[in-house]
Amino acid sequence: MKNYTVLARFLRYVQIDTQSDPQSNTNPSTEKQKDLSRLLVQELHEMGVSDAEVDEWGYVYATIPANTDKPNVPTICFCSHVDTSPDVTGAGVKPIVHERWDGSDIVLPERRTADDPAQIIRVADHPDLREQLGNDIVTASGITLLGADNKAGLAEIMDAAQFLLTHPEVKHGRIRLLFTPDEEVGRGTEKVDLQKLGADFGYTIDGESLGTLEDETFSADAVKITIQGVSTHPGFAKGKLENALKIAADLLASLPKHTLSPETTEGKEGFVHPTRLEGNQDQAILEFIIRDFTEAGLHEKEAYLQQQIDAVLENYPGSKAEFVVKQQYRNMKEVLDKHPAVVENALEAIRRAGLSANRRSIRGGTDGSRLSFMGLPCPNIFAGEHAFHSRQEWVSVQDMQRAVDVIVNVAQVWEERS
Known part of the structure; x- marks a missing residue:
């Protein structure tokens, strides 16, 4: 059983305000996004990832070296974004862990004003909650968003990186990590240096329900x-x-x-x-x-x-x-259909985590949409985030742990099939 660090990382990351600004003309659109980028680099250095860096635009690049003897394993990139939505404030997030959720509606304790109605995460309005009975649910306090979009993905990639670095028996090729700013304002890939990244294929970790893989976008x-x-x-x-x-x-x-x-x-x-x-x-x-x-x-x-x-x-x-x-951006399926192994390997990784793989379209877009057309085929794997861009945002600890498993499995599957 893995000694997961994903929850502790997630709780740490969501308390850093990284809201992006669609009206700003700077890169990144808000300097405060770099606060989290710098923390991620620091934590990667502490893991032993010596080349981890944040550039002037707020992009984080890092490498997990290959530990396989196979010479032709493609370089795989895992990507998430540091910013949160401009729709709801991300300042002063107070995450709450509702342990062993009992199936009842979740009433968040704080209100913006005395007249502000209480935020209630009702099971009737959030049908995916029905799958979480007995799990640990993380929410905000009622006055901010949570930031699971996309700090859940960040925490999952970071936990998977630590696992791979400390378990050399798990064979994998070269892995690149990419953490981007400004995804929420449509500029998450504007300053990505794909030559510097040096990856063959990629995966954003920015999806919703457990077991889902999104290979088609608006x-x-x-x-x-x-x-x-x-x-x-x-x-x-x-x-x-x-x-x-x-x-x-x-x-x-x-x-x-x-x-x-x-x-x-x-x-x-x-x-x-x-x-x-x-x-x-x-x-x-x-x-x-x-x-x-x-x-x-x-x-x-x-x-x-x-x-x-x-x-x-x-x-x-x-x-x-x-x-x-x-x-x-454009529908990434146009690119991904030319590289079927990218999707098939991810579906296998999801199945190996004991999950039913659910391949679906997303009524939205991710950094992967643009990355695919820039030359890095890049579908989207679930992170477990729900009700994003709202004060009722929530994520399950157990779903985040399964996402960590899937990321590790993706690395293994590519190594085995190369």
Whole structure:
């Protein structure tokens, strides 16, 4: 039985505020992310990983040397991200371990204000909890997110690294570790040096339910619509003023209520999702994310959004709109299907951990989406994180331990099959 260190590491990491900032133009978007990067390097040095380093951008690189006599074992990379979501504060996280969970709803003890309703993790709302009876559940206290996305992955990779370094009987090829900033704001791979990384294949450890392997993601674009209205003094505005905020409101009101949105879609259905609105009567800026599993589906949704703003502007003849599309990431299945061993070896590693392997698509993206198209085929293995980006985020200690087992098994399977 392994002497797991994953829980102690996780509790340590979540108390470091690493929230990223989508409005920042710096790399990383927040300097505080480097606080955790530096701690990870320190802990790797203490394990004996002498080449562990954090670069100027906040990326951590480290090597677990091969201990096999086989000459052609591919170099495998395990990757997680240090930042937490901008959606909910990650400052002052107070993790709570609910030992031997008894199956009842989990009431978190703290509230932001006296009027703030208590955060209750209800089994009815979190069906995966039903599989955790008797396990140890980690939550935050009710006023912050927990940070299991993706500090569970960090802790699992670090625990697996320590195990491999202290168990030379477990044979494996060269392993590279990569910890990235700014995944939550879509910039997690912007400054990755793949030549420096020197890996053949990779795995992000950033998935949800026990036993899952995600080899397909959304394809994703961002759309920025800048509306230029006609501004004038409101006291003399009759027949002249064309309020940019009202134009933006008309556009939002024109979007369908029962389709094409995150709250009305599931499975392989994509969406058009407004994420930000700012401005005044003269100019307004609307930002959207567009998601679909195919690139053709993305283009259809972008064309639809363009048609909607064009139709709205017919009622505002003096106004105009700039429509800018920015590519974010693409469905990694397109790359992974060309390298079937990457997925098959991971599925075998999951089975060897005594789990049912569940291969599925993810309605989102990971660093692995971009890494795959950059030349590092990289599916996503479960980390056990649930209800991420919310105050009800939770993770099971036992799921984290199984993830450690899977990471070790992945290294072994690649060695055996090479």
